[in-house]
Amino acid sequence: MSDRGLPDPATLEADAPAYYRRTGPTTFRPTLRAQGAWQPGEQHMAALTGLLTSAVLQHEPGPELQPARLTFEILGLIPALETTVTVRTLRPGRTIELVGADAEVAGRPVVRARVWRLATVDTAEVAGGAGAPLPAPQELPPADPSRYWPGGFIASLDVRAERAPGEGRNRAWLRARPALVADEEVADLARLMGLVDAANGLGCRVDPRRWMFPNTDLTVHLHRLPTGDRLGLDTEQVVGPTGLGLTSSVLHDRHGPVGRAEQVLTVRRLPAATG
Template sequence: MFYRALSETTFESTPHTAGPWSAESQHLGPPTALLARALEALPAAAPSMIARITVEILGPVPVTEVEVHAEIERPGKSVELLAATLIAGGREVVRARAWRLTTSDSLAVRTDDGTPLPAPETGRVMLRPDGWGAGAVDAMDWRALSGGLDIPGPATVWARQKYPLVEGEEPTGLQRLMVLADSGNGVSGLLDPREWFFINTELTVHIRRYPEGEWLGMDAHTEIGEHGLGTAFTVLHDRRGPLARGAQALLVRPR
């Protein structure tokens, strides 16, 4: 598991949460999913779904005990704004806001999802590149259709969690989605991480439907401008086809 629940709001982080650059700091996928879990748990007066989550990264997340708090920031009958924070060492390190919308029957006007990716079984097994630390990367099964963590440039990959987000719980589709969504920058990186920083300061995911099944796909690419700014764009899939889109603002500079 990525976390062990100590109380309703407090969690012990396991080594599976560690990022590739330091065993002391978490990859942002697990904390993002933990915030999504808290947002999902907020009571709703009517059937509803989260349509957008924005995660602001305020600082490194240490591999330690963390607290998560969530609230309905702006209640409403049809549209609600939710908020959640993750605290480590007494300091807020990640903040999330989400729009939750009531659901209705729009099947008659539903647009086509788009072309599904080839199945994960057709991809090559993708292992952690040399120089990357164990932790969250090794906590996923990876299958690359093109590009990948070990190949600079655009990438199309599948991934599956090996472990639950929280001990003793089956992850929801939204939690699985948010564990993976922060990896768009990593799989589609254009630059050598030994020579360049390309750090995302946030993650925004727009969701059309929740994913089904354990395997989730990413079709990602990165764009870099001339002033040290970049953006990683990701289309997220399940076996049915595309279901969400993510974007990450990047700080790009030489080491």
């Protein structure tokens, strides 16, 4: 164990079929597939986002209520250790409901999620305005983000992308090769929300070998539920002059746009890249 509470990555299960293995009713053990990119003993926020989303969807489910906004606050380093996920209804309602989900590691909160669920009605008659779909996955070339990013999570992805990272804009399709939780079926929304956080690395405008730009949050707004196993990203990144940045993405499935995602960044030069 490091002095920052991060485990030796050699202790993580390699070649696992999933990002997590369930160890109890509310506990999960991350595998090497969930390994983060910034620290080798850390969980990737994307994988944990999927796990929290799955927990929310299983909490008092009702087809009449649909997730509309999902916000994830990152409270610090996320060690790749057994993780406890708890869910509760914060604001019950028949048409508007707020659900909270929290992830803890070693008794310390690491991510706090809040999900607004809204009642569904038939608005097909007036639906529109979402914008054009992305090029189909087969129309974009295969990409290997492991050339720029370390970590088991990044290595687990099937990626097709228009550009290499570093230009500040990208269009890409992602698919997770492993399951989210071993031997468990999860909803398409949970599987795809487990990919959104990767937008920050695919659409970056600075070299991740010289700069750090971790996000402190992830907020997703949806106008319809995504389906399938591929997430499309139309992403751009802005870096301001005082160490703050913003990664903004339009999210797609094969049928077109489904919503938007925003990530606030803290940008700083890596110590080895100074001078």
